[in-house]
Amino acid sequence: MLRDRLDGANPAPLHHLHPSTTVDLLTAHREAFPAGARGEVFTNSSAGPLRRTLFRARVWRPSLVRAGLLGKLDRLGHFKWRAAWIDSQGVEWSAEFTTEREAVAHVVKMAPGGLRFHDLRHSYATGLVSRGVPDNDVQAVRATRSRRLSTTAKNGPTGDGRKRTPSAG
Numbered sequence: 287m288l289r290d291r292l293d294g295a296n297p298a299p300l301h302h303l304h305p306s307t308t309v310d311l312l313t314a315h316r317e318a319f320p321a322g323a324r325g326e327v328f329t330n331s332s333a334g335p336l337r338r339t340l341f342r343a344r345v346w347r348p349s350l351v352r353a354g355l356l357g358k359l360d361r362l363g364h365f366k367w368r369a370a371w372i373d374s375q376g377v378e379w380s381a382e383f384t385t386e387r388e389a390v391a392h393v394v395k396m397a398p399g400g401l402r403f404h405d406l407r408h409s410y411a412t413g414l415v416s417r418g419v420p421d422n423d424v425q426a427v428r429a430t431r432s433r434r435l436s437t438t439a440k441n442g443p444t445g446d447g448r449k450r451t452p453s454a455g
Contacts, residue, residue, distance in 0.1 A: 346403050347394040356400040357393035359386065371397035 312327070322329040330336055350356035357371035362382070369389035370380040379396065383389040414424045 342403065343394065347400060348390050350400050351390045351393045351397075357397045359389050359393070361386070369393045374398045 315327070319329060320333050321327065322333055322335055324335070326335050328336055330340065347356060351359065351369075357369060360368045360370070362368055365384045367383045367386050367389040368380055369383060369392050370378060371393050372378050373396070381389075381392060383392065411424050415421070
């Protein structure tokens with residue numbers, strides 16, 4: 287199993303992918319990127335282990351900017367980009383840059399908050415519960431306590447927090 291946390295604590299299931307697809311993806315990744323010193327599958331640019339703080343700053347937050355979930359980018363011309371963000375007091379700011387990379391880096395530095403990588407775990411669990419996956423299966427996937435699952439389940443489509451049972455058939 288792959289590990290879904292950078293410290294390798296929780297296994298991430300790949301049951302939703304066809305086994306040959308998973309093998310093909312991992313094989314292509316291994317061909318493009320060498321394993322780390324301790325056999326890590328996903329490494330940084332120096333083939334070392336990923337560090338949570340570097341991943342957040344160098345990968346996650348720039349991805350949020352490019353997806354429009356943290357600030358906003360506008361291409362104004364061939365060598366002109368505008369970055370816009372809202373500060374912690376709700377004031378909107380903007381600045382212009384000559385490259386997209388500079389604009390993204392500025393929003394990453396200046397914009398507070400944003401979706402946390404950990405939030406994806408809750409979204410995944412909510413999706414499973416809303417599709418009728420039994421609580422004990424979701425708990426096994428998330429390797430978490432029922433208290434957290436109860437909190438997550440309340441955010442489902444009905445918001446009632448009811449335990450779902452597997453459908454017959």
